[in-house]
Amino acid sequence: MADEKRYLFDQPRNxxxxxxxxxxxxxxxxxxxxxxxxxxxxxxxxxxGFYPAYGFIGCVVLVVAAKWLRRIIIRPEDYYQRGDLPRQxxxxxxxx
Amino acid sequence: MISLPPFVLFYLAAAAALLxxxxxxxxxxxxxxxxxxxxLWLLPADASVLLPFLETTLEPLRVDRLSQLFGYLxxxxxxxxxxxxxxxxxxxxxxxxxxxxxxxxxxxxxxDLLSFFLFWEAMAVSSVFLVWARGTPAAYSAGxxxxxxxxxxxxxLLVGLLLHWRVTGSLEFxxxxxxxxxxxxxxxxxxxxxxxxxxxxxxxxxxPESTPTGTVFLSAFTTKVxxxxxxxxxxxxxxxxxxxxxxxxxxxxxxxxxxxxxxxLAYSLVxxxxxxVVGIGIGTELAINGAxxxxxxxxIFKGLLFMAMGAVLYRTGKINGSELGGLYKTMPxxxxxxxxxxxxxxxxxxxxxxxxxxxxMSAALKDGYxxxxxxxxxASAGVFHHAGIKIPYFAFFAHDSGIRTSDPPGNMLxxxxxAALLCIGIGVFPGMLYRALPFDxxxxxxxxxxxxxxxxxxxFSALAFVxxxxxGIYPPELNAVHLDVxxxxxxxxxxxxxxxxxxxxxxxxxxxxxxxxxxxxxxxVARDLGSAGGVLSRQxxxxxxxxxxxxxxxxxxxxxxx
Numbered sequence: 001m002a003d004e005k006r007y008l009f010d011q012p013r014n015x016x017x018x019x020x021x022x023x024x025x026x027x028x029x030x031x032x033x034x035x036x037x038x039x040x041x042x043x044x045x046x047x048x049g050f051y052p053a054y055g056f057i058g059c060v061v062l063v064v065a066a067k068w069l070r071r072i073i074i075r076p077e078d079y080y081q082r083g084d085l086p087r088q089x090x091x092x093x094x095x096x
Numbered sequence: 097m098i099s100l101p102p103f104v105l106f107y108l109a110a111a112a113a114l115l116x117x118x119x120x121x122x123x124x125x126x127x128x129x130x131x132x133x134x135x136l137w138l139l140p141a142d143a144s145v146l147l148p149f150l151e152t153t154l155e156p157l158r159v160d161r162l163s164q165l166f167g168y169l170x171x172x173x174x175x176x177x178x179x180x181x182x183x184x185x186x187x188x189x190x191x192x193x194x195x196x197x198x199x200x201x202x203x204x205x206x207x208d209l210l211s212f213f214l215f216w217e218a219m220a221v222s223s224v225f226l227v228w229a230r231g232t233p234a235a236y237s238a239g240x241x242x243x244x245x246x247x248x249x250x251x252x253l254l255v256g257l258l259l260h261w262r263v264t265g266s267l268e269f270x271x272x273x274x275x276x277x278x279x280x281x282x283x284x285x286x287x288x289x290x291x292x293x294x295x296x297x298x299x300x301x302x303x304p305e306s307t308p309t310g311t312v313f314l315s316a317f318t319t320k321v322x323x324x325x326x327x328x329x330x331x332x333x334x335x336x337x338x339x340x341x342x343x344x345x346x347x348x349x350x351x352x353x354x355x356x357x358x359x360x361l362a363y364s365l366v367x368x369x370x371x372x373v374v375g376i377g378i379g380t381e382l383a384i385n386g387a388x389x390x391x392x393x394x395x396i397f398k399g400l401l402f403m404a405m406g407a408v409l410y411r412t413g414k415i416n417g418s419e420l421g422g423l424y425k426t427m428p429x430x431x432x433x434x435x436x437x438x439x440x441x442x443x444x445x446x447x448x449x450x451x452x453x454x455x456x457m458s459a460a461l462k463d464g465y466x467x468x469x470x471x472x473x474x475a476s477a478g479v480f481h482h483a484g485i486k487i488p489y490f491a492f493f494a495h496d497s498g499i500r501t502s503d504p505p506g507n508m509l510x511x512x513x514x515a516a517l518l519c520i521g522i523g524v525f526p527g528m529l530y531r532a533l534p535f536d537x538x539x540x541x542x543x544x545x546x547x548x549x550x551x552x553x554x555x556f557s558a559l560a561f562v563x564x565x566x567x568g569i570y571p572p573e574l575n576a577v578h579l580d581v582x583x584x585x586x587x588x589x590x591x592x593x594x595x596x597x598x599x600x601x602x603x604x605x606x607x608x609x610x611x612x613x614x615x616x617x618x619x620x621v622a623r624d625l626g627s628a629g630g631v632l633s634r635q636x637x638x639x640x641x642x643x644x645x646x647x648x649x650x651x652x653x654x655x656x657x658x
Contacts, residue, residue: 005425007424007425008424009424009493019562022555022558022559022562023559025551025555026555026556026559029548029551029552029555030552032548033548033552036544036545036548038544038545038548038549039545040545041461041462042461042466042469042470043466044470045549051549051550051552051553051556052552052553052555052556053556054473054474054477054553055477055552055553055554055555055556055557055560056556056557056559056560057560058473058474058477058478058557058560059477059478059481059556059557059560059561059564060560060563060564062348062349062352062474062477062478062481063352063481063560063564063569063570063571064569065349066349066350066352066353066571067353067569067571069349069350069353070353070571070578073353073578073579073580074353074574074576074577074578074579075576075577075578075579076576076577077575077576077577078577079577080577080586081234
């Protein structure tokens with residue numbers, strides 16, 4: 001639409017900027033681990049990159065499992081409406 | 097200065113709200129939580145009211161550190177909720193919200209189980225009107241199911257407390273434990289309202305059906321009173337750790353695929369309750385503090401998210417992720433406020449969720465619940481994924497839905513602003529909240545390791561979201577129903593019970609027609625006898641009667657001689 005105002009993320013360049021900021025943050029955080037001394041309590045925590053890997057893999061597993069779960073539990077939008085709601089009187093059939 | 101039990105003020109305000117209209121009522125709605133907070137501040141720190149009852153003593157008011165913190169929290173939530181609802185012109189919603197808040201306050205300040213039970217039931221009855229206020233057939237039936245389950249919880253509590261009374265001879269509400277069946281009954285009752293695994297579906301079912309403003313109230317009180325009661329009655333019950341971990345992990349799967357964004361928030365509400373329940377289950381001072389602190393921050397950031405989604409629903413009339421998107425263009429303020437709520441629930445450093453959730457995580461590690469800790473860490477990443485990213489992304493960004501609207505009315509924005517400022521304020525200065533917690537525990541959330549690891553976890557979760565979206569793996573938002581446990585009582589049980597009810601109905605019909613035929617027969621005989629020419633309607637002269645009386649007297653005379 002030519003007459004409509006252009007908003008911030010209508011420019012693909014701005015979306016790319018957000019993504020590159022995210023990638024930079026991720027890299028910096030990963031590198032910081034080499035510099036900062038971490039005190040750890042759990043046996044797995046000392047593993048290099050434990051938290052980043054856990055966060056990334058955890059979310060991928062979450063989404064893939066959720067997609068699989070959805071196949072079992074998904075129903076049409078009006079699934080419950082068919083029985084729960086009081087029946088609407090059909091036009092022309094009800095009492096005058 | 098006389099100070100009242102906190103609930104009295106709200107009950108009086110509910111009565112006054114019935115009589116007032118327009119601006120005076122708006123003033124009343126905002127003034128009540130403020131006056132209530134002042135009243136609570138004036139109450140002595142160990143205030144108590146005792147009432148002799150039968151052979152025991154009731155304590156309708158007992159103030160201690162735990163109840164005080166929840167008391168302030170509820171006043172704060174009520175203030176935010178009423179500011180958010182100022183534009184609403186609905187007496188039913190205003191009055192029931194006032195009664196609901198009053199009952200929640202009554203429950204957290206109840207020193208004995210019977211008073212607690214009365215307020216527990218009052219909460220159920222007053223809150224259901226907030227669901228019904230939506231006025232849709234779906235809200236009506238969801239409200240009915242909600243009411244049945246809430247009242248069931250109350251009945252279980254009543255039976256439990258009566259047994260408890262008989263066994264211990266006391267009704268005092270302190271640590272109960274699961275040593276006796278009464279304890280289990282009460283734990284089950286509390287678990288129903290705290291949305292334990294498999295008992296949670298009423299929340300998912302009813303909360304998203306309420307009005308935009310009603311859900312904000314609902315999300316703040318019922319479940320938090322249950323958390324309060326668990327913290328008082330069942331601290332250190334190990335079962336709660338496992339229940340809590342399940343609650344924290346399972347709903348996030350449902351939240352990822354759910355389309356109704358307020359239903360997504362309801363799932364994430366259960367997920368956050370899971371963290372609190374784990375804290376109570378661990379039962380150390382740090383863990384209980386963490387659970388209570390998390391309840392405090394959760395009411396505010398979850399309220400903020402529900403308010404942001406309420407604003408979207410209010411402005412666009414839509415709440416499904418599949419129908420929204422691109423709203424940042426015309427609702428920029430709501431977008432920013434929603435992102436603050438999302439950052440808080442995701443526990444970003446400098447936001448409120450960070451300072452409360454980390455206490456529970458630390459307590460889990462310190463007490464050797466390593467498995468629980470790992471699962472909670474997964475749940476933390478999952479929260480960010482479904483609540484932190486999904487909610488703002490699908491509502492305000494994603495594909496442009498073409499909807500052009502505007503930010504909501506000033507009062508809604510103000511309420512969200514108050515909540516957002518509190519989210520940041522608590523996150524930056526956690527000391528105030530920490531000092532108000534039930535136990536004095538020194539805890540520093542901000543150390544280098546903790547901030548770094550949390551940021552790594554969150555940023556890489558975000559990276560996973562981006563990657564999944566770019567690869568097209570991320571499940572699209574679909575207009576569909578996703579089944580949950582409520583399917584068992586909405587579909588399975590009716591289906592199983594159908595033949596049984598059919599048989600009962602057939603037997604009933606048979607008996608009725610038998611009875612009907614018998615009655616018809618008797619009536620027909622009576623009509624025969626009574627009809628013209630029948631035995632009972634024959635005309636007889638007085639002479640005949642005198643003859644018969646004489647005859648009877650003669651027989652009587654004869655008999656007396658025998």
